Amino acid sequence: MKIRNFSIILLGFLSVFPKEISAQPTPNPETANWMSSPAIIGTVLLIVTVLLIAIFILTVKASAYFSQLESKTEKNRKNEFGERLLDMNEAEIDTILEKRKKAAHYRLFGSELGSDLEVEDSRGIIAGVTHEPNNPLVDEKKKSPITYDTPFQLKKIITWYIGASVFWLVFGTLIGQYLGLKFLWPEMDSVSWLSFGRLRPVHTNAVFWGWASLTMIGLGHFVITRTSNNILYSYRLAWYAWWLMNLSVTIGTLFLMSGINNGGGEYREYIWPVALLFALGIIITFYNFYQTVARRKIEEIYVSNWYLLGGLGWTIILVIIGYLPMYQDGLGETVIQGYYMHQGVGMWFMTFTLGLIYYYLPSSLNKPIYSYSLGVLAFWTQMLFYTLIGTHHFVFSPLPWWLQTVAIVFSAGMLIPVVAGTTNFLMTMRGSWNEITKSYVLPFFLVGVVFYFVGSAQGSLQAFRFTNFVWHFTDFNVAHSHMTMYGIITFILWACVYAILPKLTGREPRQLLVGMHFWMAFIGLFAYMVSLMVGGTLKGLSWIEGEPFIQSVILMQPFWLWRAIGGTLMFISHLLFAYNFYVMTGSQKQTVENPTGITPGMGIPASNKQGLKNETVTF
Amino acid sequence: MLDFHKNHKLLVGTAMFGFFVLSILVALMPAFQIQQTQPLPTMEGFSEEELNGLHIYVQENCMSCHTQQVRNIEMDNSWGKRPSIPSDYYFSKQRQDLWRQSPSLLGSERTGPDLTNAGQRQPGMEWHLLHLYNPRIVVKESIMPSYPWLFELKEESKIKDTDYLVAVPQKFIHASNKKVVASKKALDLVAYLQSLKQAEMPQNPAVGFIPSSKKIEPRNNGGDAVLPDGEKLYMNNCAACHQAEGGGLAGAFPSLIGSPIINDENPETLIRIILEGYDARPEFGVMPGFQETLSDEEVAAIANHERSNWGNTAGAVTLDEVKEIRSFVNSLKQ
Missing domain, CATH: 1.10.760.10 (Cytochrome c-like domain)
Known part of the structure; x- marks a missing residue:
């Protein structure tokens, strides 16, 4: 019933854009009225949505801060009280002790609530409750409550996967930042290994395969064991995969910098022997996860595992199709390129990350997911729609017109899994909004989920033919890919890392630094995105006007500057994240090894010292 | 029967099979089909230099900023006299060697100009070499990288007759007493760029641009007839x-x-x-x-x-x- 209502809403939504969906070969539209194009209005609305939500979070935080300022006066009162105590003479103290003696022997009559007696509350037990935050600037967040008892082996694997990925994040975005600056100072260096063309794929591949993939797989190891209620099938295989994948990204990076490039197709710039290492890593992980699920100790397969196994399995097929040569001469390569680069994002990063949300979001909120069936609906529609839309990267190209049309139509269809997923996550959060201000994990989730809707819906709108007129080939594409790979994937992964690592190691990051990480990444992303979107639109319009090409380069300069500023904020936030990771895992040696290594967490209190200390703090 | 949530074999099997079938429909089948395309009769294959040049083009990943596709919309008319067709890519998009696949020449970003017709638009060798050595010699506002490693700096006395000298203005050379000589790689790359020309279509071309409904306002330049800008x-x-x-x-x-x-x-x-x-x-x-x-x-x-x-x-x-x-x-x- 729920689903039926939901599809009716969706159909209504789709009918707003009938022209775009029917995807006829429409002639060039009037660019003079480009502002009133439904797809452009849609995009603007979506961006405004995120902005409003950011303003909402800021307002809530600000109001919390102001009420905290008010409580300062309360604090002063308390200090005065303390000083008075110190100044007391013997006689006064005697009086108080007398009073105390009386109170100790005092017995209730049973009619106090109805009486006119005033409460004697000289110690401020009732009136003087204040928080005394460690930090005077920001609201104090909740501590991570439970420490899971996890086999030491698994803890180590998860930590090392995330650790390697943190390295690749810092490395990959350092390269990205450097590339962004090259738009402003093209003469920064003239070293062949650092030239723009060679470094660009180094950046994309390092953050794709190094950062996002390794974190995802690391986090996946926890989900797969926990929801199967069993230990991992093989720890050794997990380590093999770790080595293979890191090796692949390392060699691939060196090869790309030295000019060994598979052919420039985005995200498959690694030549096949290097990509094979990565593919083997994924195949091993798939086998390991599959066997773990096959040996699960509960009957049902939790919906997260659908996504994890689906994502791994689809990616294996995808990489094989992407690299086999028999059909890739001439434009055959381009057909595969559209398919590969889109599914790389859709079937791997998005699918796997969704699986992670289905576990980490409800577990952070300590409540079940809103709807299992919506998750299942989203799973199958993800497979059906996402697979068909790769060619929307090649609208108006010499690829078959029917293929382009299919891609555009199903891009609109992507709204079904996206709305289903978003609804599911937001309904899970519903009723727990006040938790968000108290948690340092949930804001990451909220931003990720909102961007899941905004970024995906915006992507669907971008596939339409009119928007392709204005935006294709411009910097708008770069903005879109950062909105999704960063706004969705990276924010969700950060949420999951902050949600799980303190529970595994018993060490929490400093909340102020997590807050700074969050806001710098978010504001940085916004500056990055909006500047490139506005600049990209102006660039497209300049091309339509038929102005000399170099004009479009000149007009982009201020927008590239803003992009670099946003990028700098993002990069600094990654350094903070790396430091937070170090704090969360820093002294692994203190952790006492779980001697049996086979009791997957069943709520048994942690055996290590840090964990116990943590518990006394929260309870 | 459809107990996906309890039967992991069925779940994973169905998901992978479904994805594979869809992939055949939307990727493998069209790819095989479009691979059958034959070249236009007016097209010629690459010379050895041009092919080497194409490989340098891929090695430096020029595709990350330059597209090679004229879309069938009128705004792309400035990049070619007709929209690109699958035949155009017959020679350029072949597998490079055992290790490297067919180059992704169509591109997805137009940070620099489209190069479909670069050889027609900009055929001068001298210009290309200067532009590669440092693009800002010829286009002041350009943000393209320089490619000094495709050139050699030589003292005047050591220059041989066979060397190709590039007339780089002195202020762009850091070593003041040296001259810039193009390497074989630079010459090959330029040979490739010069070969980029849209082939003539045979009689009555079936492909045309989707016309623009935008009205171009005629401007009088002082001549008798109304001339463009x-x-x-x-x-x-x-x-x-x-x-x-x-x-x-x-x-x-x-x-x-x-x-x-x-x-x-x-x-x-x-x-x-x-x-x-x-x-x-x-x-x-x-x-x-x-x-x-x-x-x-x-x-x-x-x-x-x-x-x-x-x-x-x-x-x-x-x-x-x-x-x-x-x-x-x-x-x-x-």
């Missing part, structure tokens, strides 16, 4: 060499400021140079002819722009004059 045309076709302000580049491209040819009362020589190109002065690079690419109106507009700017004060050229000269040029050919 000469400044825009000059920027698109001439400014790369002669520069936006007409000053040219010493040692490579002549200045148009105060040039006797431009300021000649009789515009015949100027118009003939625009149409046929020019290679009479050995100290400068070769100028290509624009007979094929520019219409009479456009030639007149460019000539007028050149004759009335940067201190040049010659009278306007009329459309009829251009027509007359073009038919004269054509009659010479026959």
Whole structure:
């Protein structure tokens, strides 16, 4: 019933854009009225949505801060009280002790609530409750409550996967930042290994395969064991995969910098022997996860595992199709390129990350997911729609017109899994909004989920033919890919890392630094995105006007500057994240090894010292 | 029966099978089909140098900023005379070798100009070499990287006869007593770039641009007929060499400021140079002819722009004059 209502809403939504969906070969539209194009209005609305939500979070935080300022006066009162105590003479103290003696022997009559007696509350037990935050600037967040008892082996694997990925994040975005600056100072260096063309794929591949993939797989190891209620099938295989994948990204990076490039197709710039290492890593992980699920100790397969196994399995097929040569001469390569680069994002990063949300979001909120069936609906529609839309990267190209049309139509269809997923996550959060201000994990989730809707819906709108007129080939594409790979994937992964690592190691990051990480990444992303979107639109319009090409380069300069500023904020936030990771895992040696290594967490209190200390703090 | 949530074999099997079937429909099948495309009869394969050049193009990943596809919408008309068709890629998109696949030439970003017709638009070798050594020598605002590792710096005494000397202005060379010599790689890359030309379509082409409904406002440039915007045309076709302000580049491209040819009362020589190109002065690079690419109106507009700017004060050229000269040029050919 729920689903039926939901599809009716969706159909209504789709009918707003009938022209775009029917995807006829429409002639060039009037660019003079480009502002009133439904797809452009849609995009603007979506961006405004995120902005409003950011303003909402800021307002809530600000109001919390102001009420905290008010409580300062309360604090002063308390200090005065303390000083008075110190100044007391013997006689006064005697009086108080007398009073105390009386109170100790005092017995209730049973009619106090109805009486006119005033409460004697000289110690401020009732009136003087204040928080005394460690930090005077920001609201104090909740501590991570439970420490899971996890086999030491698994803890180590998860930590090392995330650790390697943190390295690749810092490395990959350092390269990205450097590339962004090259738009402003093209003469920064003239070293062949650092030239723009060679470094660009180094950046994309390092953050794709190094950062996002390794974190995802690391986090996946926890989900797969926990929801199967069993230990991992093989720890050794997990380590093999770790080595293979890191090796692949390392060699691939060196090869790309030295000019060994598979052919420039985005995200498959690694030549096949290097990509094979990565593919083997994924195949091993798939086998390991599959066997773990096959040996699960509960009957049902939790919906997260659908996504994890689906994502791994689809990616294996995808990489094989992407690299086999028999059909890739001439434009055959381009057909595969559209398919590969889109599914790389859709079937791997998005699918796997969704699986992670289905576990980490409800577990952070300590409540079940809103709807299992919506998750299942989203799973199958993800497979059906996402697979068909790769060619929307090649609208108006010499690829078959029917293929382009299919891609555009199903891009609109992507709204079904996206709305289903978003609804599911937001309904899970519903009723727990006040938790968000108290948690340092949930804001990451909220931003990720909102961007899941905004970024995906915006992507669907971008596939339409009119928007392709204005935006294709411009910097708008770069903005879109950062909105999704960063706004969705990276924010969700950060949420999951902050949600799980303190529970595994018993060490929490400093909340102020997590807050700074969050806001710098978010504001940085916004500056990055909006500047490139506005600049990209102006660039497209300049091309339509038929102005000399170099004009479009000149007009982009201020927008590239803003992009670099946003990028700098993002990069600094990654350094903070790396430091937070170090704090969360820093002294692994203190952790006492779980001697049996086979009791997957069943709520048994942690055996290590840090964990116990943590518990006394929260309870 | 459909107990996906309890049967992991069924779940994973169905998901992977479903994805595979969809992949066949949407990727493998169209890819196999479009791979059957044959080249146009007017197309020629690459020479050895050009093929080497293509591989350097891939090695430096030029595709990350330059597209090679003319889309079938009118705004792309400036990049080619017709939309790209699958046959265009027959020779360029072949597997490179055992290790590397067919290059992804179509691209997804147009941070730099489209190169489908780069050889037609910009055929001068001298220009390409200068531009590769440092793009800002010829295009002041360019943000393209320099490729100094495709060149050698040599002392004048060590230069051999076979070396290809590039006339880089001194201020762009850090070692002041040296000269820039193009390496084989640079020459190959330029050979490839020069080979980028849209092949002629056979009789009555089936592909055309989706027309723009935007109305182009005609502007009167002072001539008798209504001519297109000469400044825009000059920027698109001439400014790369002669520069936006007409000053040219010493040692490579002549200045148009105060040039006797431009300021000649009789515009015949100027118009003939625009149409046929020019290679009479050995100290400068070769100028290509624009007979094929520019219409009479456009030639007149460019000539007028050149004759009335940067201190040049010659009278306007009329459309009829251009027509007359073009038919004269054509009659010479026959």
